[in-house]
Amino acid sequence: MADKKEAVTYKNSGVDINANDEMVDLIGDNVRRTHGPRVMHMHNAFAGLFRLDYDEKLFKKNYKNPVLIACTDGVGTKVKIAAMMKKYDTVGIDLVAMSVNDMIVQGAEPLFFLDYVAVNHLEPGQVNEFVKGVADGCVLADCALLGGETAEMPDVYRQGDFDLAGFAVGVAEKHKLVDGMHVEAGDLVIGLASSGIHSNGYSLVRDICFTREGLKVEDHIEELGQSLGEALLEPTRIYVKAIVALLQKYKVKKVVKAMAHITGGGLVGNIPRVIGDELDVELDASKWEVPAIFDYLQKLGPVETDEMYRVFNMGIGYVLIVSASFANSIMEHLTKSGEKPFLIGEVKAGTGKVTIK
Numbered sequence: 001m002a003d004k005k006e007a008v009t010y011k012n013s014g015v016d017i018n019a020n021d022e023m024v025d026l027i028g029d030n031v032r033r034t035h036g037p038r039v040m041h042m043h044n045a046f047a048g049l050f051r052l053d054y055d056e057k058l059f060k061k062n063y064k065n066p067v068l069i070a071c072t073d074g075v076g077t078k079v080k081i082a083a084m085m086k087k088y089d090t091v092g093i094d095l096v097a098m099s100v101n102d103m104i105v106q107g108a109e110p111l112f113f114l115d116y117v118a119v120n121h122l123e124p125g126q127v128n129e130f131v132k133g134v135a136d137g138c139v140l141a142d143c144a145l146l147g148g149e150t151a152e153m154p155d156v157y158r159q160g161d162f163d164l165a166g167f168a169v170g171v172a173e174k175h176k177l178v179d180g181m182h183v184e185a186g187d188l189v190i191g192l193a194s195s196g197i198h199s200n201g202y203s204l205v206r207d208i209c210f211t212r213e214g215l216k217v218e219d220h221i222e223e224l225g226q227s228l229g230e231a232l233l234e235p236t237r238i239y240v241k242a243i244v245a246l247l248q249k250y251k252v253k254k255v256v257k258a259m260a261h262i263t264g265g266g267l268v269g270n271i272p273r274v275i276g277d278e279l280d281v282e283l284d285a286s287k288w289e290v291p292a293i294f295d296y297l298q299k300l301g302p303v304e305t306d307e308m309y310r311v312f313n314m315g316i317g318y319v320l321i322v323s324a325s326f327a328n329s330i331m332e333h334l335t336k337s338g339e340k341p342f343l344i345g346e347v348k349a350g351t352g353k354v355t356i357k
Contacts, residue, residue, distance in 0.1 A: 019122045035144050067172050069108040074163065075091050076200065076202050083160050083161060084229065088129040092133020093238070095165075097141075097235070100168050101317075103168060107176050108172045117130060120152075120161055121154060187322060188346055189321055191288055196234040198263070208303070209300070223296050224292055224296060259321070260274050262316055266308075268310055268354045274321070279347055281346070281353075282345050283354065288342040321347060
């Protein structure tokens with residue numbers, strides 16, 4: 001008679017339910033610290049609840065003609081750097097930034113965020129570190145971390161590998177949407193300083209630094225004043241509070257005519273999306289500071305200047321196109337909000353392109 005087979009469990013197959021329960025307990029405090037009065041709590045709910053409008057006089061903020069705005073994104077191969085460094089919180093900030101910085105381009109106020117993390121093997125401490133970063137990003141963006149999902153997939157991801165995705169929902173009054181329809185020749189371009197590479201171009205970064213040069217993340221780089229890994233993991237700047245406050249300042253006049261989040265494609269690829277086919281934008285690269293990481297990568301490559309501007313933000317993470325007569329007051333307001341604005345260019349008649357001198 002054949003021997004009786006040993007019972008198979010989910011854990012034998014590579015998925016640990018107990019680890020998931022431990023992880024859920026660990027992340028609770030980080031999730032709750034992002035919640036405001038519009039988050040509704042329901043015990044053992046299968047989804048997050050968020051009130052768009054509410055009646056409490058102390059917190060009253062109702063909308064007359066609301067438009068919901070949604071974004072989803074990831075952080076690309078920057079997750080490979082985080083895995084090499086075994087540091088997971090900063091990419092959580094990146095994940096929030098990539099969605100909320102996109103939605104404020106349309107004039108939205110971020111409401112809530114959800115995250116998704118996929119791993120080879122669930123380590124509760126690692127996921128908690130990641131969720132801490134997501135919560136930090138949500139606090140910076142004034143939005144609630146409403147929920148998320150963690151998937152343990154040993155057959156899909158190799159040991160140590162993971163991937164991230166995020167989803168954000170925001171709201172704007174219909175008449176206050178920023179659509180770029182009124183951009184005209186003579187308008188000025190304001191750029192907000194980036195914190196570094198942000199979350200685009202990391203396939204090129206990794207090819208230069210690790211494949212071609214054989215560097216390690218712990219290598220100290222004299223030009224950068226820190227290790228290579230620390231420089232590459234600098235989180236994406238979140239522009240939400242400054243932009244939302246600016247738009248609220250001008251309740252009637254639409255002095256901010258268009259905006260662009262400078263992600264993949266750089267300045268030359270993202271600004272044309274908001275100016276139309278009969279206008280050009282001329283930028284003067286001498287008007288802003290290029291972070292040292294870009295000079296370092298360009299020399300190390302070497303990488304042609306045109307390619308650098310086509311792949312990276314080159315020090316400008318966000319762009320506003322504004323009425324010339326309001327440019328100075330807008331710059332002053334952004335500075336008071338903690339941003340570093342530069343007057344970097346002008347809109348002219350043309351054919352829908354961006355030139356940089």
